[in-house]
Amino acid sequence: MSAMIQFQNVSKCYPGNIVAVQDVSLSISQGEFVFLSGPSGAGKSTLLKMIAAIERPDTGTLTVNGQEIGQLKPAGIPYLRRNLGLILQKQNLLPDRTILANVMLPMLVTGTPKDEADSRARAALEKVDLAHRAEAFSPTLSEGEQQRVAVARAIVNRPQIILADEPTANLDRANANKVIDAITFFQSAGVTCVISTHDEQLFGKADRIVFLNQGKIDHIEQPMNGKQA
Numbered sequence: 744m745s746a747m748i749q750f751q752n753v754s755k756c757y758p759g760n761i762v763a764v765q766d767v768s769l770s771i772s773q774g775e776f777v778f779l780s781g782p783s784g785a786g787k788s789t790l791l792k793m794i795a796a797i798e799r800p801d802t803g804t805l806t807v808n809g810q811e812i813g814q815l816k817p818a819g820i821p822y823l824r825r826n827l828g829l830i831l832q833k834q835n836l837l838p839d840r841t842i843l844a845n846v847m848l849p850m851l852v853t854g855t856p857k858d859e860a861d862s863r864a865r866a867a868l869e870k871v872d873l874a875h876r877a878e879a880f881s882p883t884l885s886e887g888e889q890q891r892v893a894v895a896r897a898i899v900n901r902p903q904i905i906l907a908d909e910p911t912a913n914l915d916r917a918n919a920n921k922v923i924d925a926i927t928f929f930q931s932a933g934v935t936c937v938i939s940t941h942d943e944q945l946f947g948k949a950d951r952i953v954f955l956n957q958g959k960i961d962h963i964e965q966p967m968n969g970k971q972a
């Protein structure tokens with residue numbers, strides 16, 4: 744399978760000489776489900792931010808869907824992001840719009856006709872088991888339900904890649920599983936998923952778990968066959 748995301752000897756420092764990522768080489772195939780794990784400060788969020796071109800590598804090359812992030816011109820960023828579904832710990836749902844309107848928003852921004860946006864948003868809410876709350880406002884939803892809305896919002900534009908930064912932090916087991924199961928549903932349809940997590944109980948659901956420590960890859964596990972790479 745072709746590489747959807749390829750880090751080659753990538754390093755990244757923040758101002759003040761803070762080394763966040765050090766010489767990381769990692770190839771993620773199209774349709775793969777990868778968890779990034781490791782202690783706080785290990786560099787998980789920084790890797791995700793570089794894939795989304797929120798940060799750029801200082802050295803090395805990072806290629807996402809055929810585009811080299813370090814060479815990306817400002818005009819190329821919306822195109823890259825159009826193919827990414829981002830799920831963050833805090834979802835930033837608009838509190839004064841319905842759940843349906845929140846999920847429709849990314850499609851309306853990219854010019855999808857309203858009727859189509861409406862039906863695709865309802866279908867996405869169905870997938871995260873929230874179709875019955877379409878007309879509700881986000882402050883009336885539990886944190887777990889809001890996170891599932893964020894999953895629906897991230898996938899409505901049919902991205903090729905889903906990036907999630909600790910999407911199950913602060914959720915109880917049942918809600919954490921629902922969030923991951925919703926993401927897994929889209930991954931089974933061929934979407935590449937890269938998710939940072941501390942939650943070891945989720946590890947069995949991934950193709951690979953990349954353990955980071957102090958900005959470097961410590962080791963990689965493949966839970967399906969128990970092999971260590």
Ligand SMILES: Nc1ncnc2c1ncn2[C@@H]1O[C@H](COP(=O)(O)OP(=O)(O)OP(=O)(O)O)[C@@H](O)[C@H]1O
Nearest residue numbers: 757758761762763782783784785786787788789790
């Ligand atoms: N904007 C920033 N400016 C300066 N330093 C930063 C910035 N963002 C992250 N860092 C530092 O870079 C290192 C890697 O941080 P990063 O957020 O990637 O780690 P993480 O593995 O995602 O941690 P956590 O599990 O706590 O979210 C840390 O030392 C962090 O303090």
